[in-house]
Amino acid sequence: MARKRNSITLRRRLRIAVRLLPLLVFAVLCYLQFRTLSRFSPTVPPCDDSSRRAPVDDLVGRLRASVTFLPLRDTRKRAGEWFISALNDSSEPEGEAKNLVLPSAASSGRVLCVHAPPRSDAAYALAWRDALPRGAALRPGLTFVSEMSYDYRNLWHGLSALVPFASWHARSGCRAAPARWALFLHGAAVRTGTSGWLASLAEAATGAEMSVETFLDAADGPACFEEAVVFRRQMEGLSRARLLGAFDFLRCKARARCGVAGAASGAGPPALRVRLLSATDVLVTPHGAQLTNLLFMDRNSSVVEFYPLGWRQRAGGGQFVYRWMADRAGMRHEGSWWDPHGEPCPGSPDILSCYKNRQIGHDEAYFARWAARVFVAAKERKTRRGGEALEEERQPEVADCGSS
Helix, strand or coil, X not given: CHHHHHHHHHHHHHHHXXXXXXXXXXXXXXXXXXXXXXXXXXXXXXXXXXXXHHHHHHHHHHHHHHCCCEECECCCCCCCCCECCCCCCECCCCXXXXXXXXXCCCCCCCEEEEECCCCCCCEEEXXXXXXXXXXXXXXXXXXXXXXXXXXXCCHHHHHHHHXXXXXXXXXXXXXXXXXXXXXXECCCEEECCCCHHHHHHHHHHHCCCCCECCCCCHHHCCEEEEEEEEECCCCCCCCHHHHHHHHHHHHHHHHHHCCXXXXXXXXXXXXXXXXXXXXXXXXXXXXXXXXXXXXHCCCCCEEEEEECCCHHHHCHHHHHHHHHHHHHCCCEEEEEEECCCXXXXXXXXXXXXXXXXXXXXXXXXXXXXXXXXXXXXXXXXXXXXXXXXXXXXXXXXHHHCCCC
């Protein structure tokens, strides 16, 4: 019996061994395969963050190196087109002055970078925010970029540059105040300031201090703007409705800042000037920069303008700028009078050296008829509207200023 049991146990073990043999052979083959691969395959280093970033860093480096700076003023183009000539501007939103918004689809998502070293013409480039030119500094926030061929300290020309920005800002719902302004003259020259009058008006319109980019650190590298709105043609493309709306917006914001129609009280000469003009129906004044303040008068107010001897013959089209401004602001320019008397300039080619700041005479009979016509018409308009209605119109204007 014992032998029989041993025989059965042996056979059972043999059957188990036979069943396990294929698994054992398979394990041996896998081991040999692994040893063979490890001997003849290259060693793969452990995966870490630096190995994953290497291709990305290489791509960023290539993008940085591909950034190309071009002259800010393209001498092949005419004024209005030579500034940042690689991109076409458009009147968007509809009715706005022609502008560029960066970054945008037109710039393939790239931001505007400007390099303006001292005593050199400025240059620009478009770059992706994650691959800015070497040494570049990213300026955060919104930047208003302006280019024109005239002096920003001149009230008329400065206002012409400000109006399209005011319209765009109001149209955007005043969603973002500009962190800075970048001002350029003749396409390339940097301007580091404006008149105090214009700065105060810009601050009233945007609700932010007018900080002008000086590019004083340009030696360290370019300045890149996180977001930029560029106007290079001033008011070109601005519809009549948007033009009137922009002047209304500026007037309203200035009045609110200076304490007109129940707003917080302002102080100082600018506030007094705004209050005075806000209550003026007819402005009678010599031609000059002070006429820019007609902005603060109500729509349909009247302007009467006088010129000294010589302006009609020698001042050119510039003598009509306040006639144009009155029309753009929705006011009535009731005519001009040129003094026919006085000593002529002795052959001077420079009108400013002789004719400007001269005393203006008057024709009493002519002025009496002229003033009677203008004042009677102004009184009739005001009577039709009614004094109370006028005040009621001003109140909501100060509240929201039509920023939509």
